[in-house]
Amino acid sequence: MTTVFVTGASGALGQALIQQLSDTGLTVIAGSRTPKPQPGIQAVAFDYDRPQTFEALKGVDKLVMIPRPADVIADQVMIPVIEAAKAAGVKQIVLSTALGVDANEEAPLRKVERALFASGLDYTVVRPSWFFDNFLKPGEVASIRQGVLVAPASDGKGSFIAARDIAAAIIAALLDSRHNGAAYTLTGPQAVTHAEVAAALSSALGHKVSHLDIAPVEYGALLTKAGLTDSQVGFYQFLYELTRIGVFGAVTSDLEAMTGQPGQDLAGFVAEHLGAWQ
Numbered sequence: 685m686t687t688v689f690v691t692g693a694s695g696a697l698g699q700a701l702i703q704q705l706s707d708t709g710l711t712v713i714a715g716s717r718t719p720k721p722q723p724g725i726q727a728v729a730f731d732y733d734r735p736q737t738f739e740a741l742k743g744v745d746k747l748v749m750i751p752r753p754a755d756v757i758a759d760q761v762m763i764p765v766i767e768a769a770k771a772a773g774v775k776q777i778v779l780s781t782a783l784g785v786d787a788n789e790e791a792p793l794r795k796v797e798r799a800l801f802a803s804g805l806d807y808t809v810v811r812p813s814w815f816f817d818n819f820l821k822p823g824e825v826a827s828i829r830q831g832v833l834v835a836p837a838s839d840g841k842g843s844f845i846a847a848r849d850i851a852a853a854i855i856a857a858l859l860d861s862r863h864n865g866a867a868y869t870l871t872g873p874q875a876v877t878h879a880e881v882a883a884a885l886s887s888a889l890g891h892k893v894s895h896l897d898i899a900p901v902e903y904g905a906l907l908t909k910a911g912l913t914d915s916q917v918g919f920y921q922f923l924y925e926l927t928r929i930g931v932f933g934a935v936t937s938d939l940e941a942m943t944g945q946p947g948q949d950l951a952g953f954v955a956e957h958l959g960a961w962q
């Protein structure tokens with residue numbers, strides 16, 4: 685039986701992946717700082733901050749590496765995982781990074797990509813755009829229910845993609861050796877502004893949702909209040925700066941090339957998850 689280990693298994697992308705992996709016949713091991721058993725899935729401790737948990741990679745054939753959010757030291761914690769995986773006999777790594785990291789050689793996730801390229805392991809890299817699923821996080825849901833979509837995005841567009849579509853691309857990489865040695869930029873089929881997201885929510889929910897284009901400094905204060913560290917706050921402010929200048933508005937056909945499907949669009953995502961915001 686081929687075994688696949690998924691890091692970040694409890695997150696939006698990790699959960700979408702775990703669900704779809706159950707149809708593949710691969711044996712799935714879900715890595716989390718707080719492993720929770722799920723039917724048919726082996727749950728084990730995995731923490732980028734605790735190298736002793738990398739022991740769990742022994743006997744694993746394939747590894748999917750999902751970074752932790754806003755990690756400004758991703759290279760320091762993820763490159764040792766690539767090394768540990770190689771030493772443990774892992775044959776293939778599928779690494780998820782983010783749209784645009786290949787434009788900045790100093791970006792921590794770009795350093796992780798380069799370490800993977802040089803590892804000698806089979807690999808595929810996927811670089812997703814903003815996830816639609818961010819609009820389903822508890823803080824966003826509470827805000828949308830009150831009629832406000834908060835983002836210092838101005839009229840910068842995002843080529844939002846559903847986590848389940850990224851998961852489908854990762855599974856294609858796990859199952860089809862044609863993706864070996866390749867890197868893909870994964871986006872949804874269209875780029876939309878936050879005002880357009882708010883308008884789609886308004887018409888589907890039947891009450892007004894407005895985009896609050898908050899100043900970056902005020903947004904930072906909100907994130908600090910929510911418990912994020914200074915470096916995480918700076919990271920998200922930087923991502924929105926890139927959003928405002930259009931970096932995350934790029935649309936590619938890579939998802940369709942990998943999965944044969946164009947991916948979910950804004951209207952489809954809103955229709956599917958309407959109940960979450962009601």
Ligand SMILES: NC(=O)c1ccc[n+]([C@@H]2O[C@H](COP(=O)([O-])OP(=O)(O)OC[C@H]3O[C@@H](n4cnc5c(N)ncnc54)[C@H](OP(=O)(O)O)[C@@H]3O)[C@@H](O)[C@H]2O)c1
Pocket residue numbers: 691692693694695696697698715716717718730731732733750751752753754755780781782783812813814815816817818
């Ligand atoms: N969301 C986006 O718009 C977006 C866009 C582009 C790229 N990305 C990247 O994709 C990743 C996944 O996004 P997501 O929305 O699925 O994130 P998420 O729902 O916030 O989940 C993040 C995951 O990180 C794991 N994690 C946190 N600290 C960890 C640690 N020390 N060691 C191991 N795992 C740790 C958490 O797992 P446990 O708590 O179970 O350990 C959780 O499953 C993000 O972290 C980001 O790097 C996200």
